Amino acid sequence: MVRYRPYVVLSAAISLDGKIATRSGDSQLSSKKDSRRVHKLRSGVDAILVGRKTVSVDNPLLTVRHLKGKNPTRIILDSKGTIRSDSKILKTCKKVSTIIVVSEKITKSNLARLQKFPIDVIQCGKNKINLKQLFRILYRKKIKKILVEGGGTTNWSLIECKLVDEIIVTVTPFIIGGKKAISLIEGKGFDTIPKSLSLKLKKIIKMNSEIVLNYTV
Ligand SMILES: NC(=O)c1ccc[n+]([C@@H]2O[C@H](COP(=O)([O-])OP(=O)(O)OC[C@H]3O[C@@H](n4cnc5c(N)ncnc54)[C@H](OP(=O)(O)O)[C@@H]3O)[C@@H](O)[C@H]2O)c1
Structure with a gap:
């Protein structure tokens, strides 16, 4: 197969009920070993990508x-370029290669602020960031x-655009609950099982009370 985009591995730690953070945003689910x-x-990839x-x-x-x-290079999806100047990402961008991806929605002042940092600002997409176009650029x-x-939210966008090749989730021994707690995949979701993303289980690792599940798409 001829590739025109990067190979994408989606990684997360989830609670037993599929949440990646509590309703207040606490996401410290993994053990030290994990x-x-x-x-x-x-250390084995070219870039790490996260949402704003x-x-x-x-x-x-x-x-x-x-x-x-x-x-690896750090890539942040941030349409309006609102990342704080005192965030750890921007504070360390002299030492660690960083890309902030924005859309045409960004204000002139935010663009000018970001351009003062030694980072790569990629503008891609009108309102939302166009992920397919972004991945070709990357x-x-x-x-x-x-x-x-x-x-x-980022995970759903990538899955919706069929840009994910592999998923590695650590199932951690916690129940979080709550409608407002973020799940592994947010967004609109698929409406039927036949239309949903089907996966193949490649590997399982058991680490004390955690299980690492490795699926390919
Ligand atoms: N347990 C874990 O492994 C783990 C890992 C990571 C995060 N978390 C938790 O997840 C929570 C955050 O998740 P979240 O779903 O609220 O937000 P998110 O996915 O981190 O960020 C979503 C934001 O990214 C921006 N974005 C830009 N282009 C996008 C695109 N094409 N598709 C999707 N998003 C795009 C959007 O903001 P703009 O419209 O402003 O650009 C969007 O609202 C936090 O509580 C964090 O602690 C847990």
Whole structure:
């Protein structure tokens, strides 16, 4: 098959009831051992991609820390370019390659603010970010493998656009509950099972009370 876009692995830690955070946004579900596994996974990809809300709620670094390894490029989907200047991502962008993806909805002042940082700003799409177009641009930038680390809205957009190749979820021993708690996949969802995304189970790892499930699309 001729590839024109990066290979995409979607990764997340979920509660037993399929949530990736509590209603207040607490998402610290993984054990230390599982975090090390995720960091190893990060060290093997060209980029990590997350949505704007994950950056505003978690303020993550998105680097490789629990082991030695290269830091992938960090890609943030942020149509209006609202990422805070004091976020860990922008504070570390001199050291770690960073791409902020915006759409034509961005204000001139936000664009000017972002352009002051040593980052790559990619403008792609009218209102929403056009993910198919973005992935073609990233592929041309030699980004061949991407780890998508959420949140649920970003995960749905990628699945809806058929851009996911593999899914790795850690099922953690917690029940979160609550309609307002974010699920692994948010958005509109599929309306029937035949139309939904069907997967093949490739591997299972049991780690104490956690299970890592690896599926291919
Ligand atoms: N347990 C885990 O493994 C894990 C991992 C990651 C996150 N989380 C949790 O997930 C929660 C955040 O998830 P979320 O679903 O609310 O938000 P999200 O997916 O992190 O971010 C969604 C936002 O990204 C922006 N975006 C830009 N282009 C997009 C596109 N084409 N498709 C989708 N989004 C696009 C949109 O904001 P604009 O319209 O402003 O651009 C959208 O509202 C947090 O509580 C975080 O802690 C958990």
